[in-house]
Amino acid sequence: MRKVYNYVKYNSIYGVNITTAIITILIRTGFLIFLWRKEIADYFSVSGEVKQRVLIFLVVISTIALGISSLQLL
Numbered sequence: 246m247r248k249v250y251n252y253v254k255y256n257s258i259y260g261v262n263i264t265t266a267i268i269t270i271l272i273r274t275g276f277l278i279f280l281w282r283k284e285i286a287d288y289f290s291v292s293g294e295v296k297q298r299v300l301i302f303l304v305v306i307s308t309i310a311l312g313i314s315s316l317q318l319l
Contacts, residue, residue, distance in 0.1 A: 281296065
């Protein structure tokens with residue numbers, strides 16, 4: 246746990262401090278939720294199957310990224 250604390254306190258993620266990285270992630274997530282709405286998806290003819298595939302893809306990529314970043318903390 247001490248390693249995680251030191252990493253967050255003294256280092257940054259890709260040259261950006263932790264607060265900026267979290268805010269950026271929240272803004273992007275909000276934008277994706279906006280695009281996920283039924284009215285927007287219907288306008289761009291995005292089916293439920295495509296939404297499901299995108300969700301699975303995002304979960305897989307996020308899991309891989311989390312695994313790689315956790316290796317840096319060891």
